[in-house]
Amino acid sequence: MPFSTGATRYGYGTAPWVTTPSTYCQHNISASDYGKCYNIVYSKAVFVQTDTTTYPTLPCETDNTCTRYTNTTYVRTLLTIFSYPGKQAILQYFWSRSHSSLRSAGNIHYLINVPVPYSEPTYLWLFPAINYEVSSWPVYDPVNNWKAYVNPYNISVGYVTILRWQGSVFTSSAPLAVHEGNNNNIWYAFDIDVAWAYESSPLAVIPLDYGKEWLPYQELRNTFGYAYTGVDQPGWNVDDMIRVLRELFPNRAWAVFDDRQYVLYLYNLTPDYVPDWLIEKLSPTAMKVLKAPADAAVAKAWLDLLNERNAQIPPQTELP
Amino acid sequence: MSGKGTGKPDASGKQPPVKKKVKIRKGGRWVDVDVDGEVKKGRFKYVKFVDDDGLDTYWISPE
Numbered sequence: 552m553p554f555s556t557g558a559t560r561y562g563y564g565t566a567p568w569v570t571t572p573s574t575y576c577q578h579n580i581s582a583s584d585y586g587k588c589y590n591i592v593y594s595k596a597v598f599v600q601t602d603t604t605t606y607p608t609l610p611c612e613t614d615n616t617c618t619r620y621t622n623t624t625y626v627r628t629l630l631t632i633f634s635y636p637g638k639q640a641i642l643q644y645f646w647s648r649s650h651s652s653l654r655s656a657g658n659i660h661y662l663i664n665v666p667v668p669y670s671e672p673t674y675l676w677l678f679p680a681i682n683y684e685v686s687s688w689p690v691y692d693p694v695n696n697w698k699a700y701v702n703p704y705n706i707s708v709g710y711v712t713i714l715r716w717q718g719s720v721f722t723s724s725a726p727l728a729v730h731e732g733n734n735n736n737i738w739y740a741f742d743i744d745v746a747w748a749y750e751s752s753p754l755a756v757i758p759l760d761y762g763k764e765w766l767p768y769q770e771l772r773n774t775f776g777y778a779y780t781g782v783d784q785p786g787w788n789v790d791d792m793i794r795v796l797r798e799l800f801p802n803r804a805w806a807v808f809d810d811r812q813y814v815l816y817l818y819n820l821t822p823d824y825v826p827d828w829l830i831e832k833l834s835p836t837a838m839k840v841l842k843a844p845a846d847a848a849v850a851k852a853w854l855d856l857l858n859e860r861n862a863q864i865p866p867q868t869e870l871p
Numbered sequence: 872m873s874g875k876g877t878g879k880p881d882a883s884g885k886q887p888p889v890k891k892k893v894k895i896r897k898g899g900r901w902v903d904v905d906v907d908g909e910v911k912k913g914r915f916k917y918v919k920f921v922d923d924d925g926l927d928t929y930w931i932s933p934e
Contacts, residue, residue: 821927822910822912822917822929823910825912827912827913828913830912830913830915831913831914834915835931836930836931837917837928837929837930837931838917838928838929839922839924839926839927839928839929840926840927840928840929841926843927
């Protein structure tokens, strides 16, 4: 049975294409620039401050450089990378870099503020033994093939931690989560690359909001899996996928890929809107237009969101 | 497959454009189709025609 690779990357303040970003936020409450974030490369950093009386709005919220959370939590789930009910994937690789106000403890089980993809109950499999004490960095755990580095380069405020893991964990879902350890007044910025494999299947190509558009619909969960990429969404039957998508999203643009005939069905789309990278990934023998777009904006919205969630290269201005 | 593009005058007396014929590999056989155009996507080139199912179809070009 052939397998397909799903790969995605996320940037929360930093981005993979910048080797040594100087992103940081000020969390010293005595500082005049408290709550400001600096040198944001991509998207926003994360700031946790529960006191909304003293700090109703942080400067980084005002200038859109952070997402603020007003609750503390032990583990914060930021998003769902993939969720395949009734199907299995193999988590294979991730590389994660974090800039944070908190230093990781010597015990690398508690790598605070470094985002990792995980899946209960395999969560712990990705970590070394709880009492794995280390005295120097970088760390290499040969059992789990886990590498960790602290401060490979320095930033003005805070610490840099990099993790790299390669292996094989069978799972049907993987959220992206950060171990915050119930700390308040913390910040972190990070970027992460994740790769996984899944059994070749027909695919539903439509970027959806996991919590609001995909999860609530039993029909969708019975018909295809979810992936943040909007592409790696394996289903069971092409006809069912088209029928359900027609019913639930008649006014959206979407595509369904038949992995047996290698046909890409387009709805509210024409090939003009299909990005070259998607053609390279799927290599369809044919594209068939189920419905031409009545409104070009609908097709453009599909393309823009798909590109945004599959940003494989940095903006041209960021290239060295 | 599209039957148009024969080059014979239609009811209005106008001469429809002669369509290019292309051989494509479909269902394990070589099939002649009258193409309406070509689209290049990445490394691939597709020819456009109306398939038997009535859908606008873009088939990978053997060229």
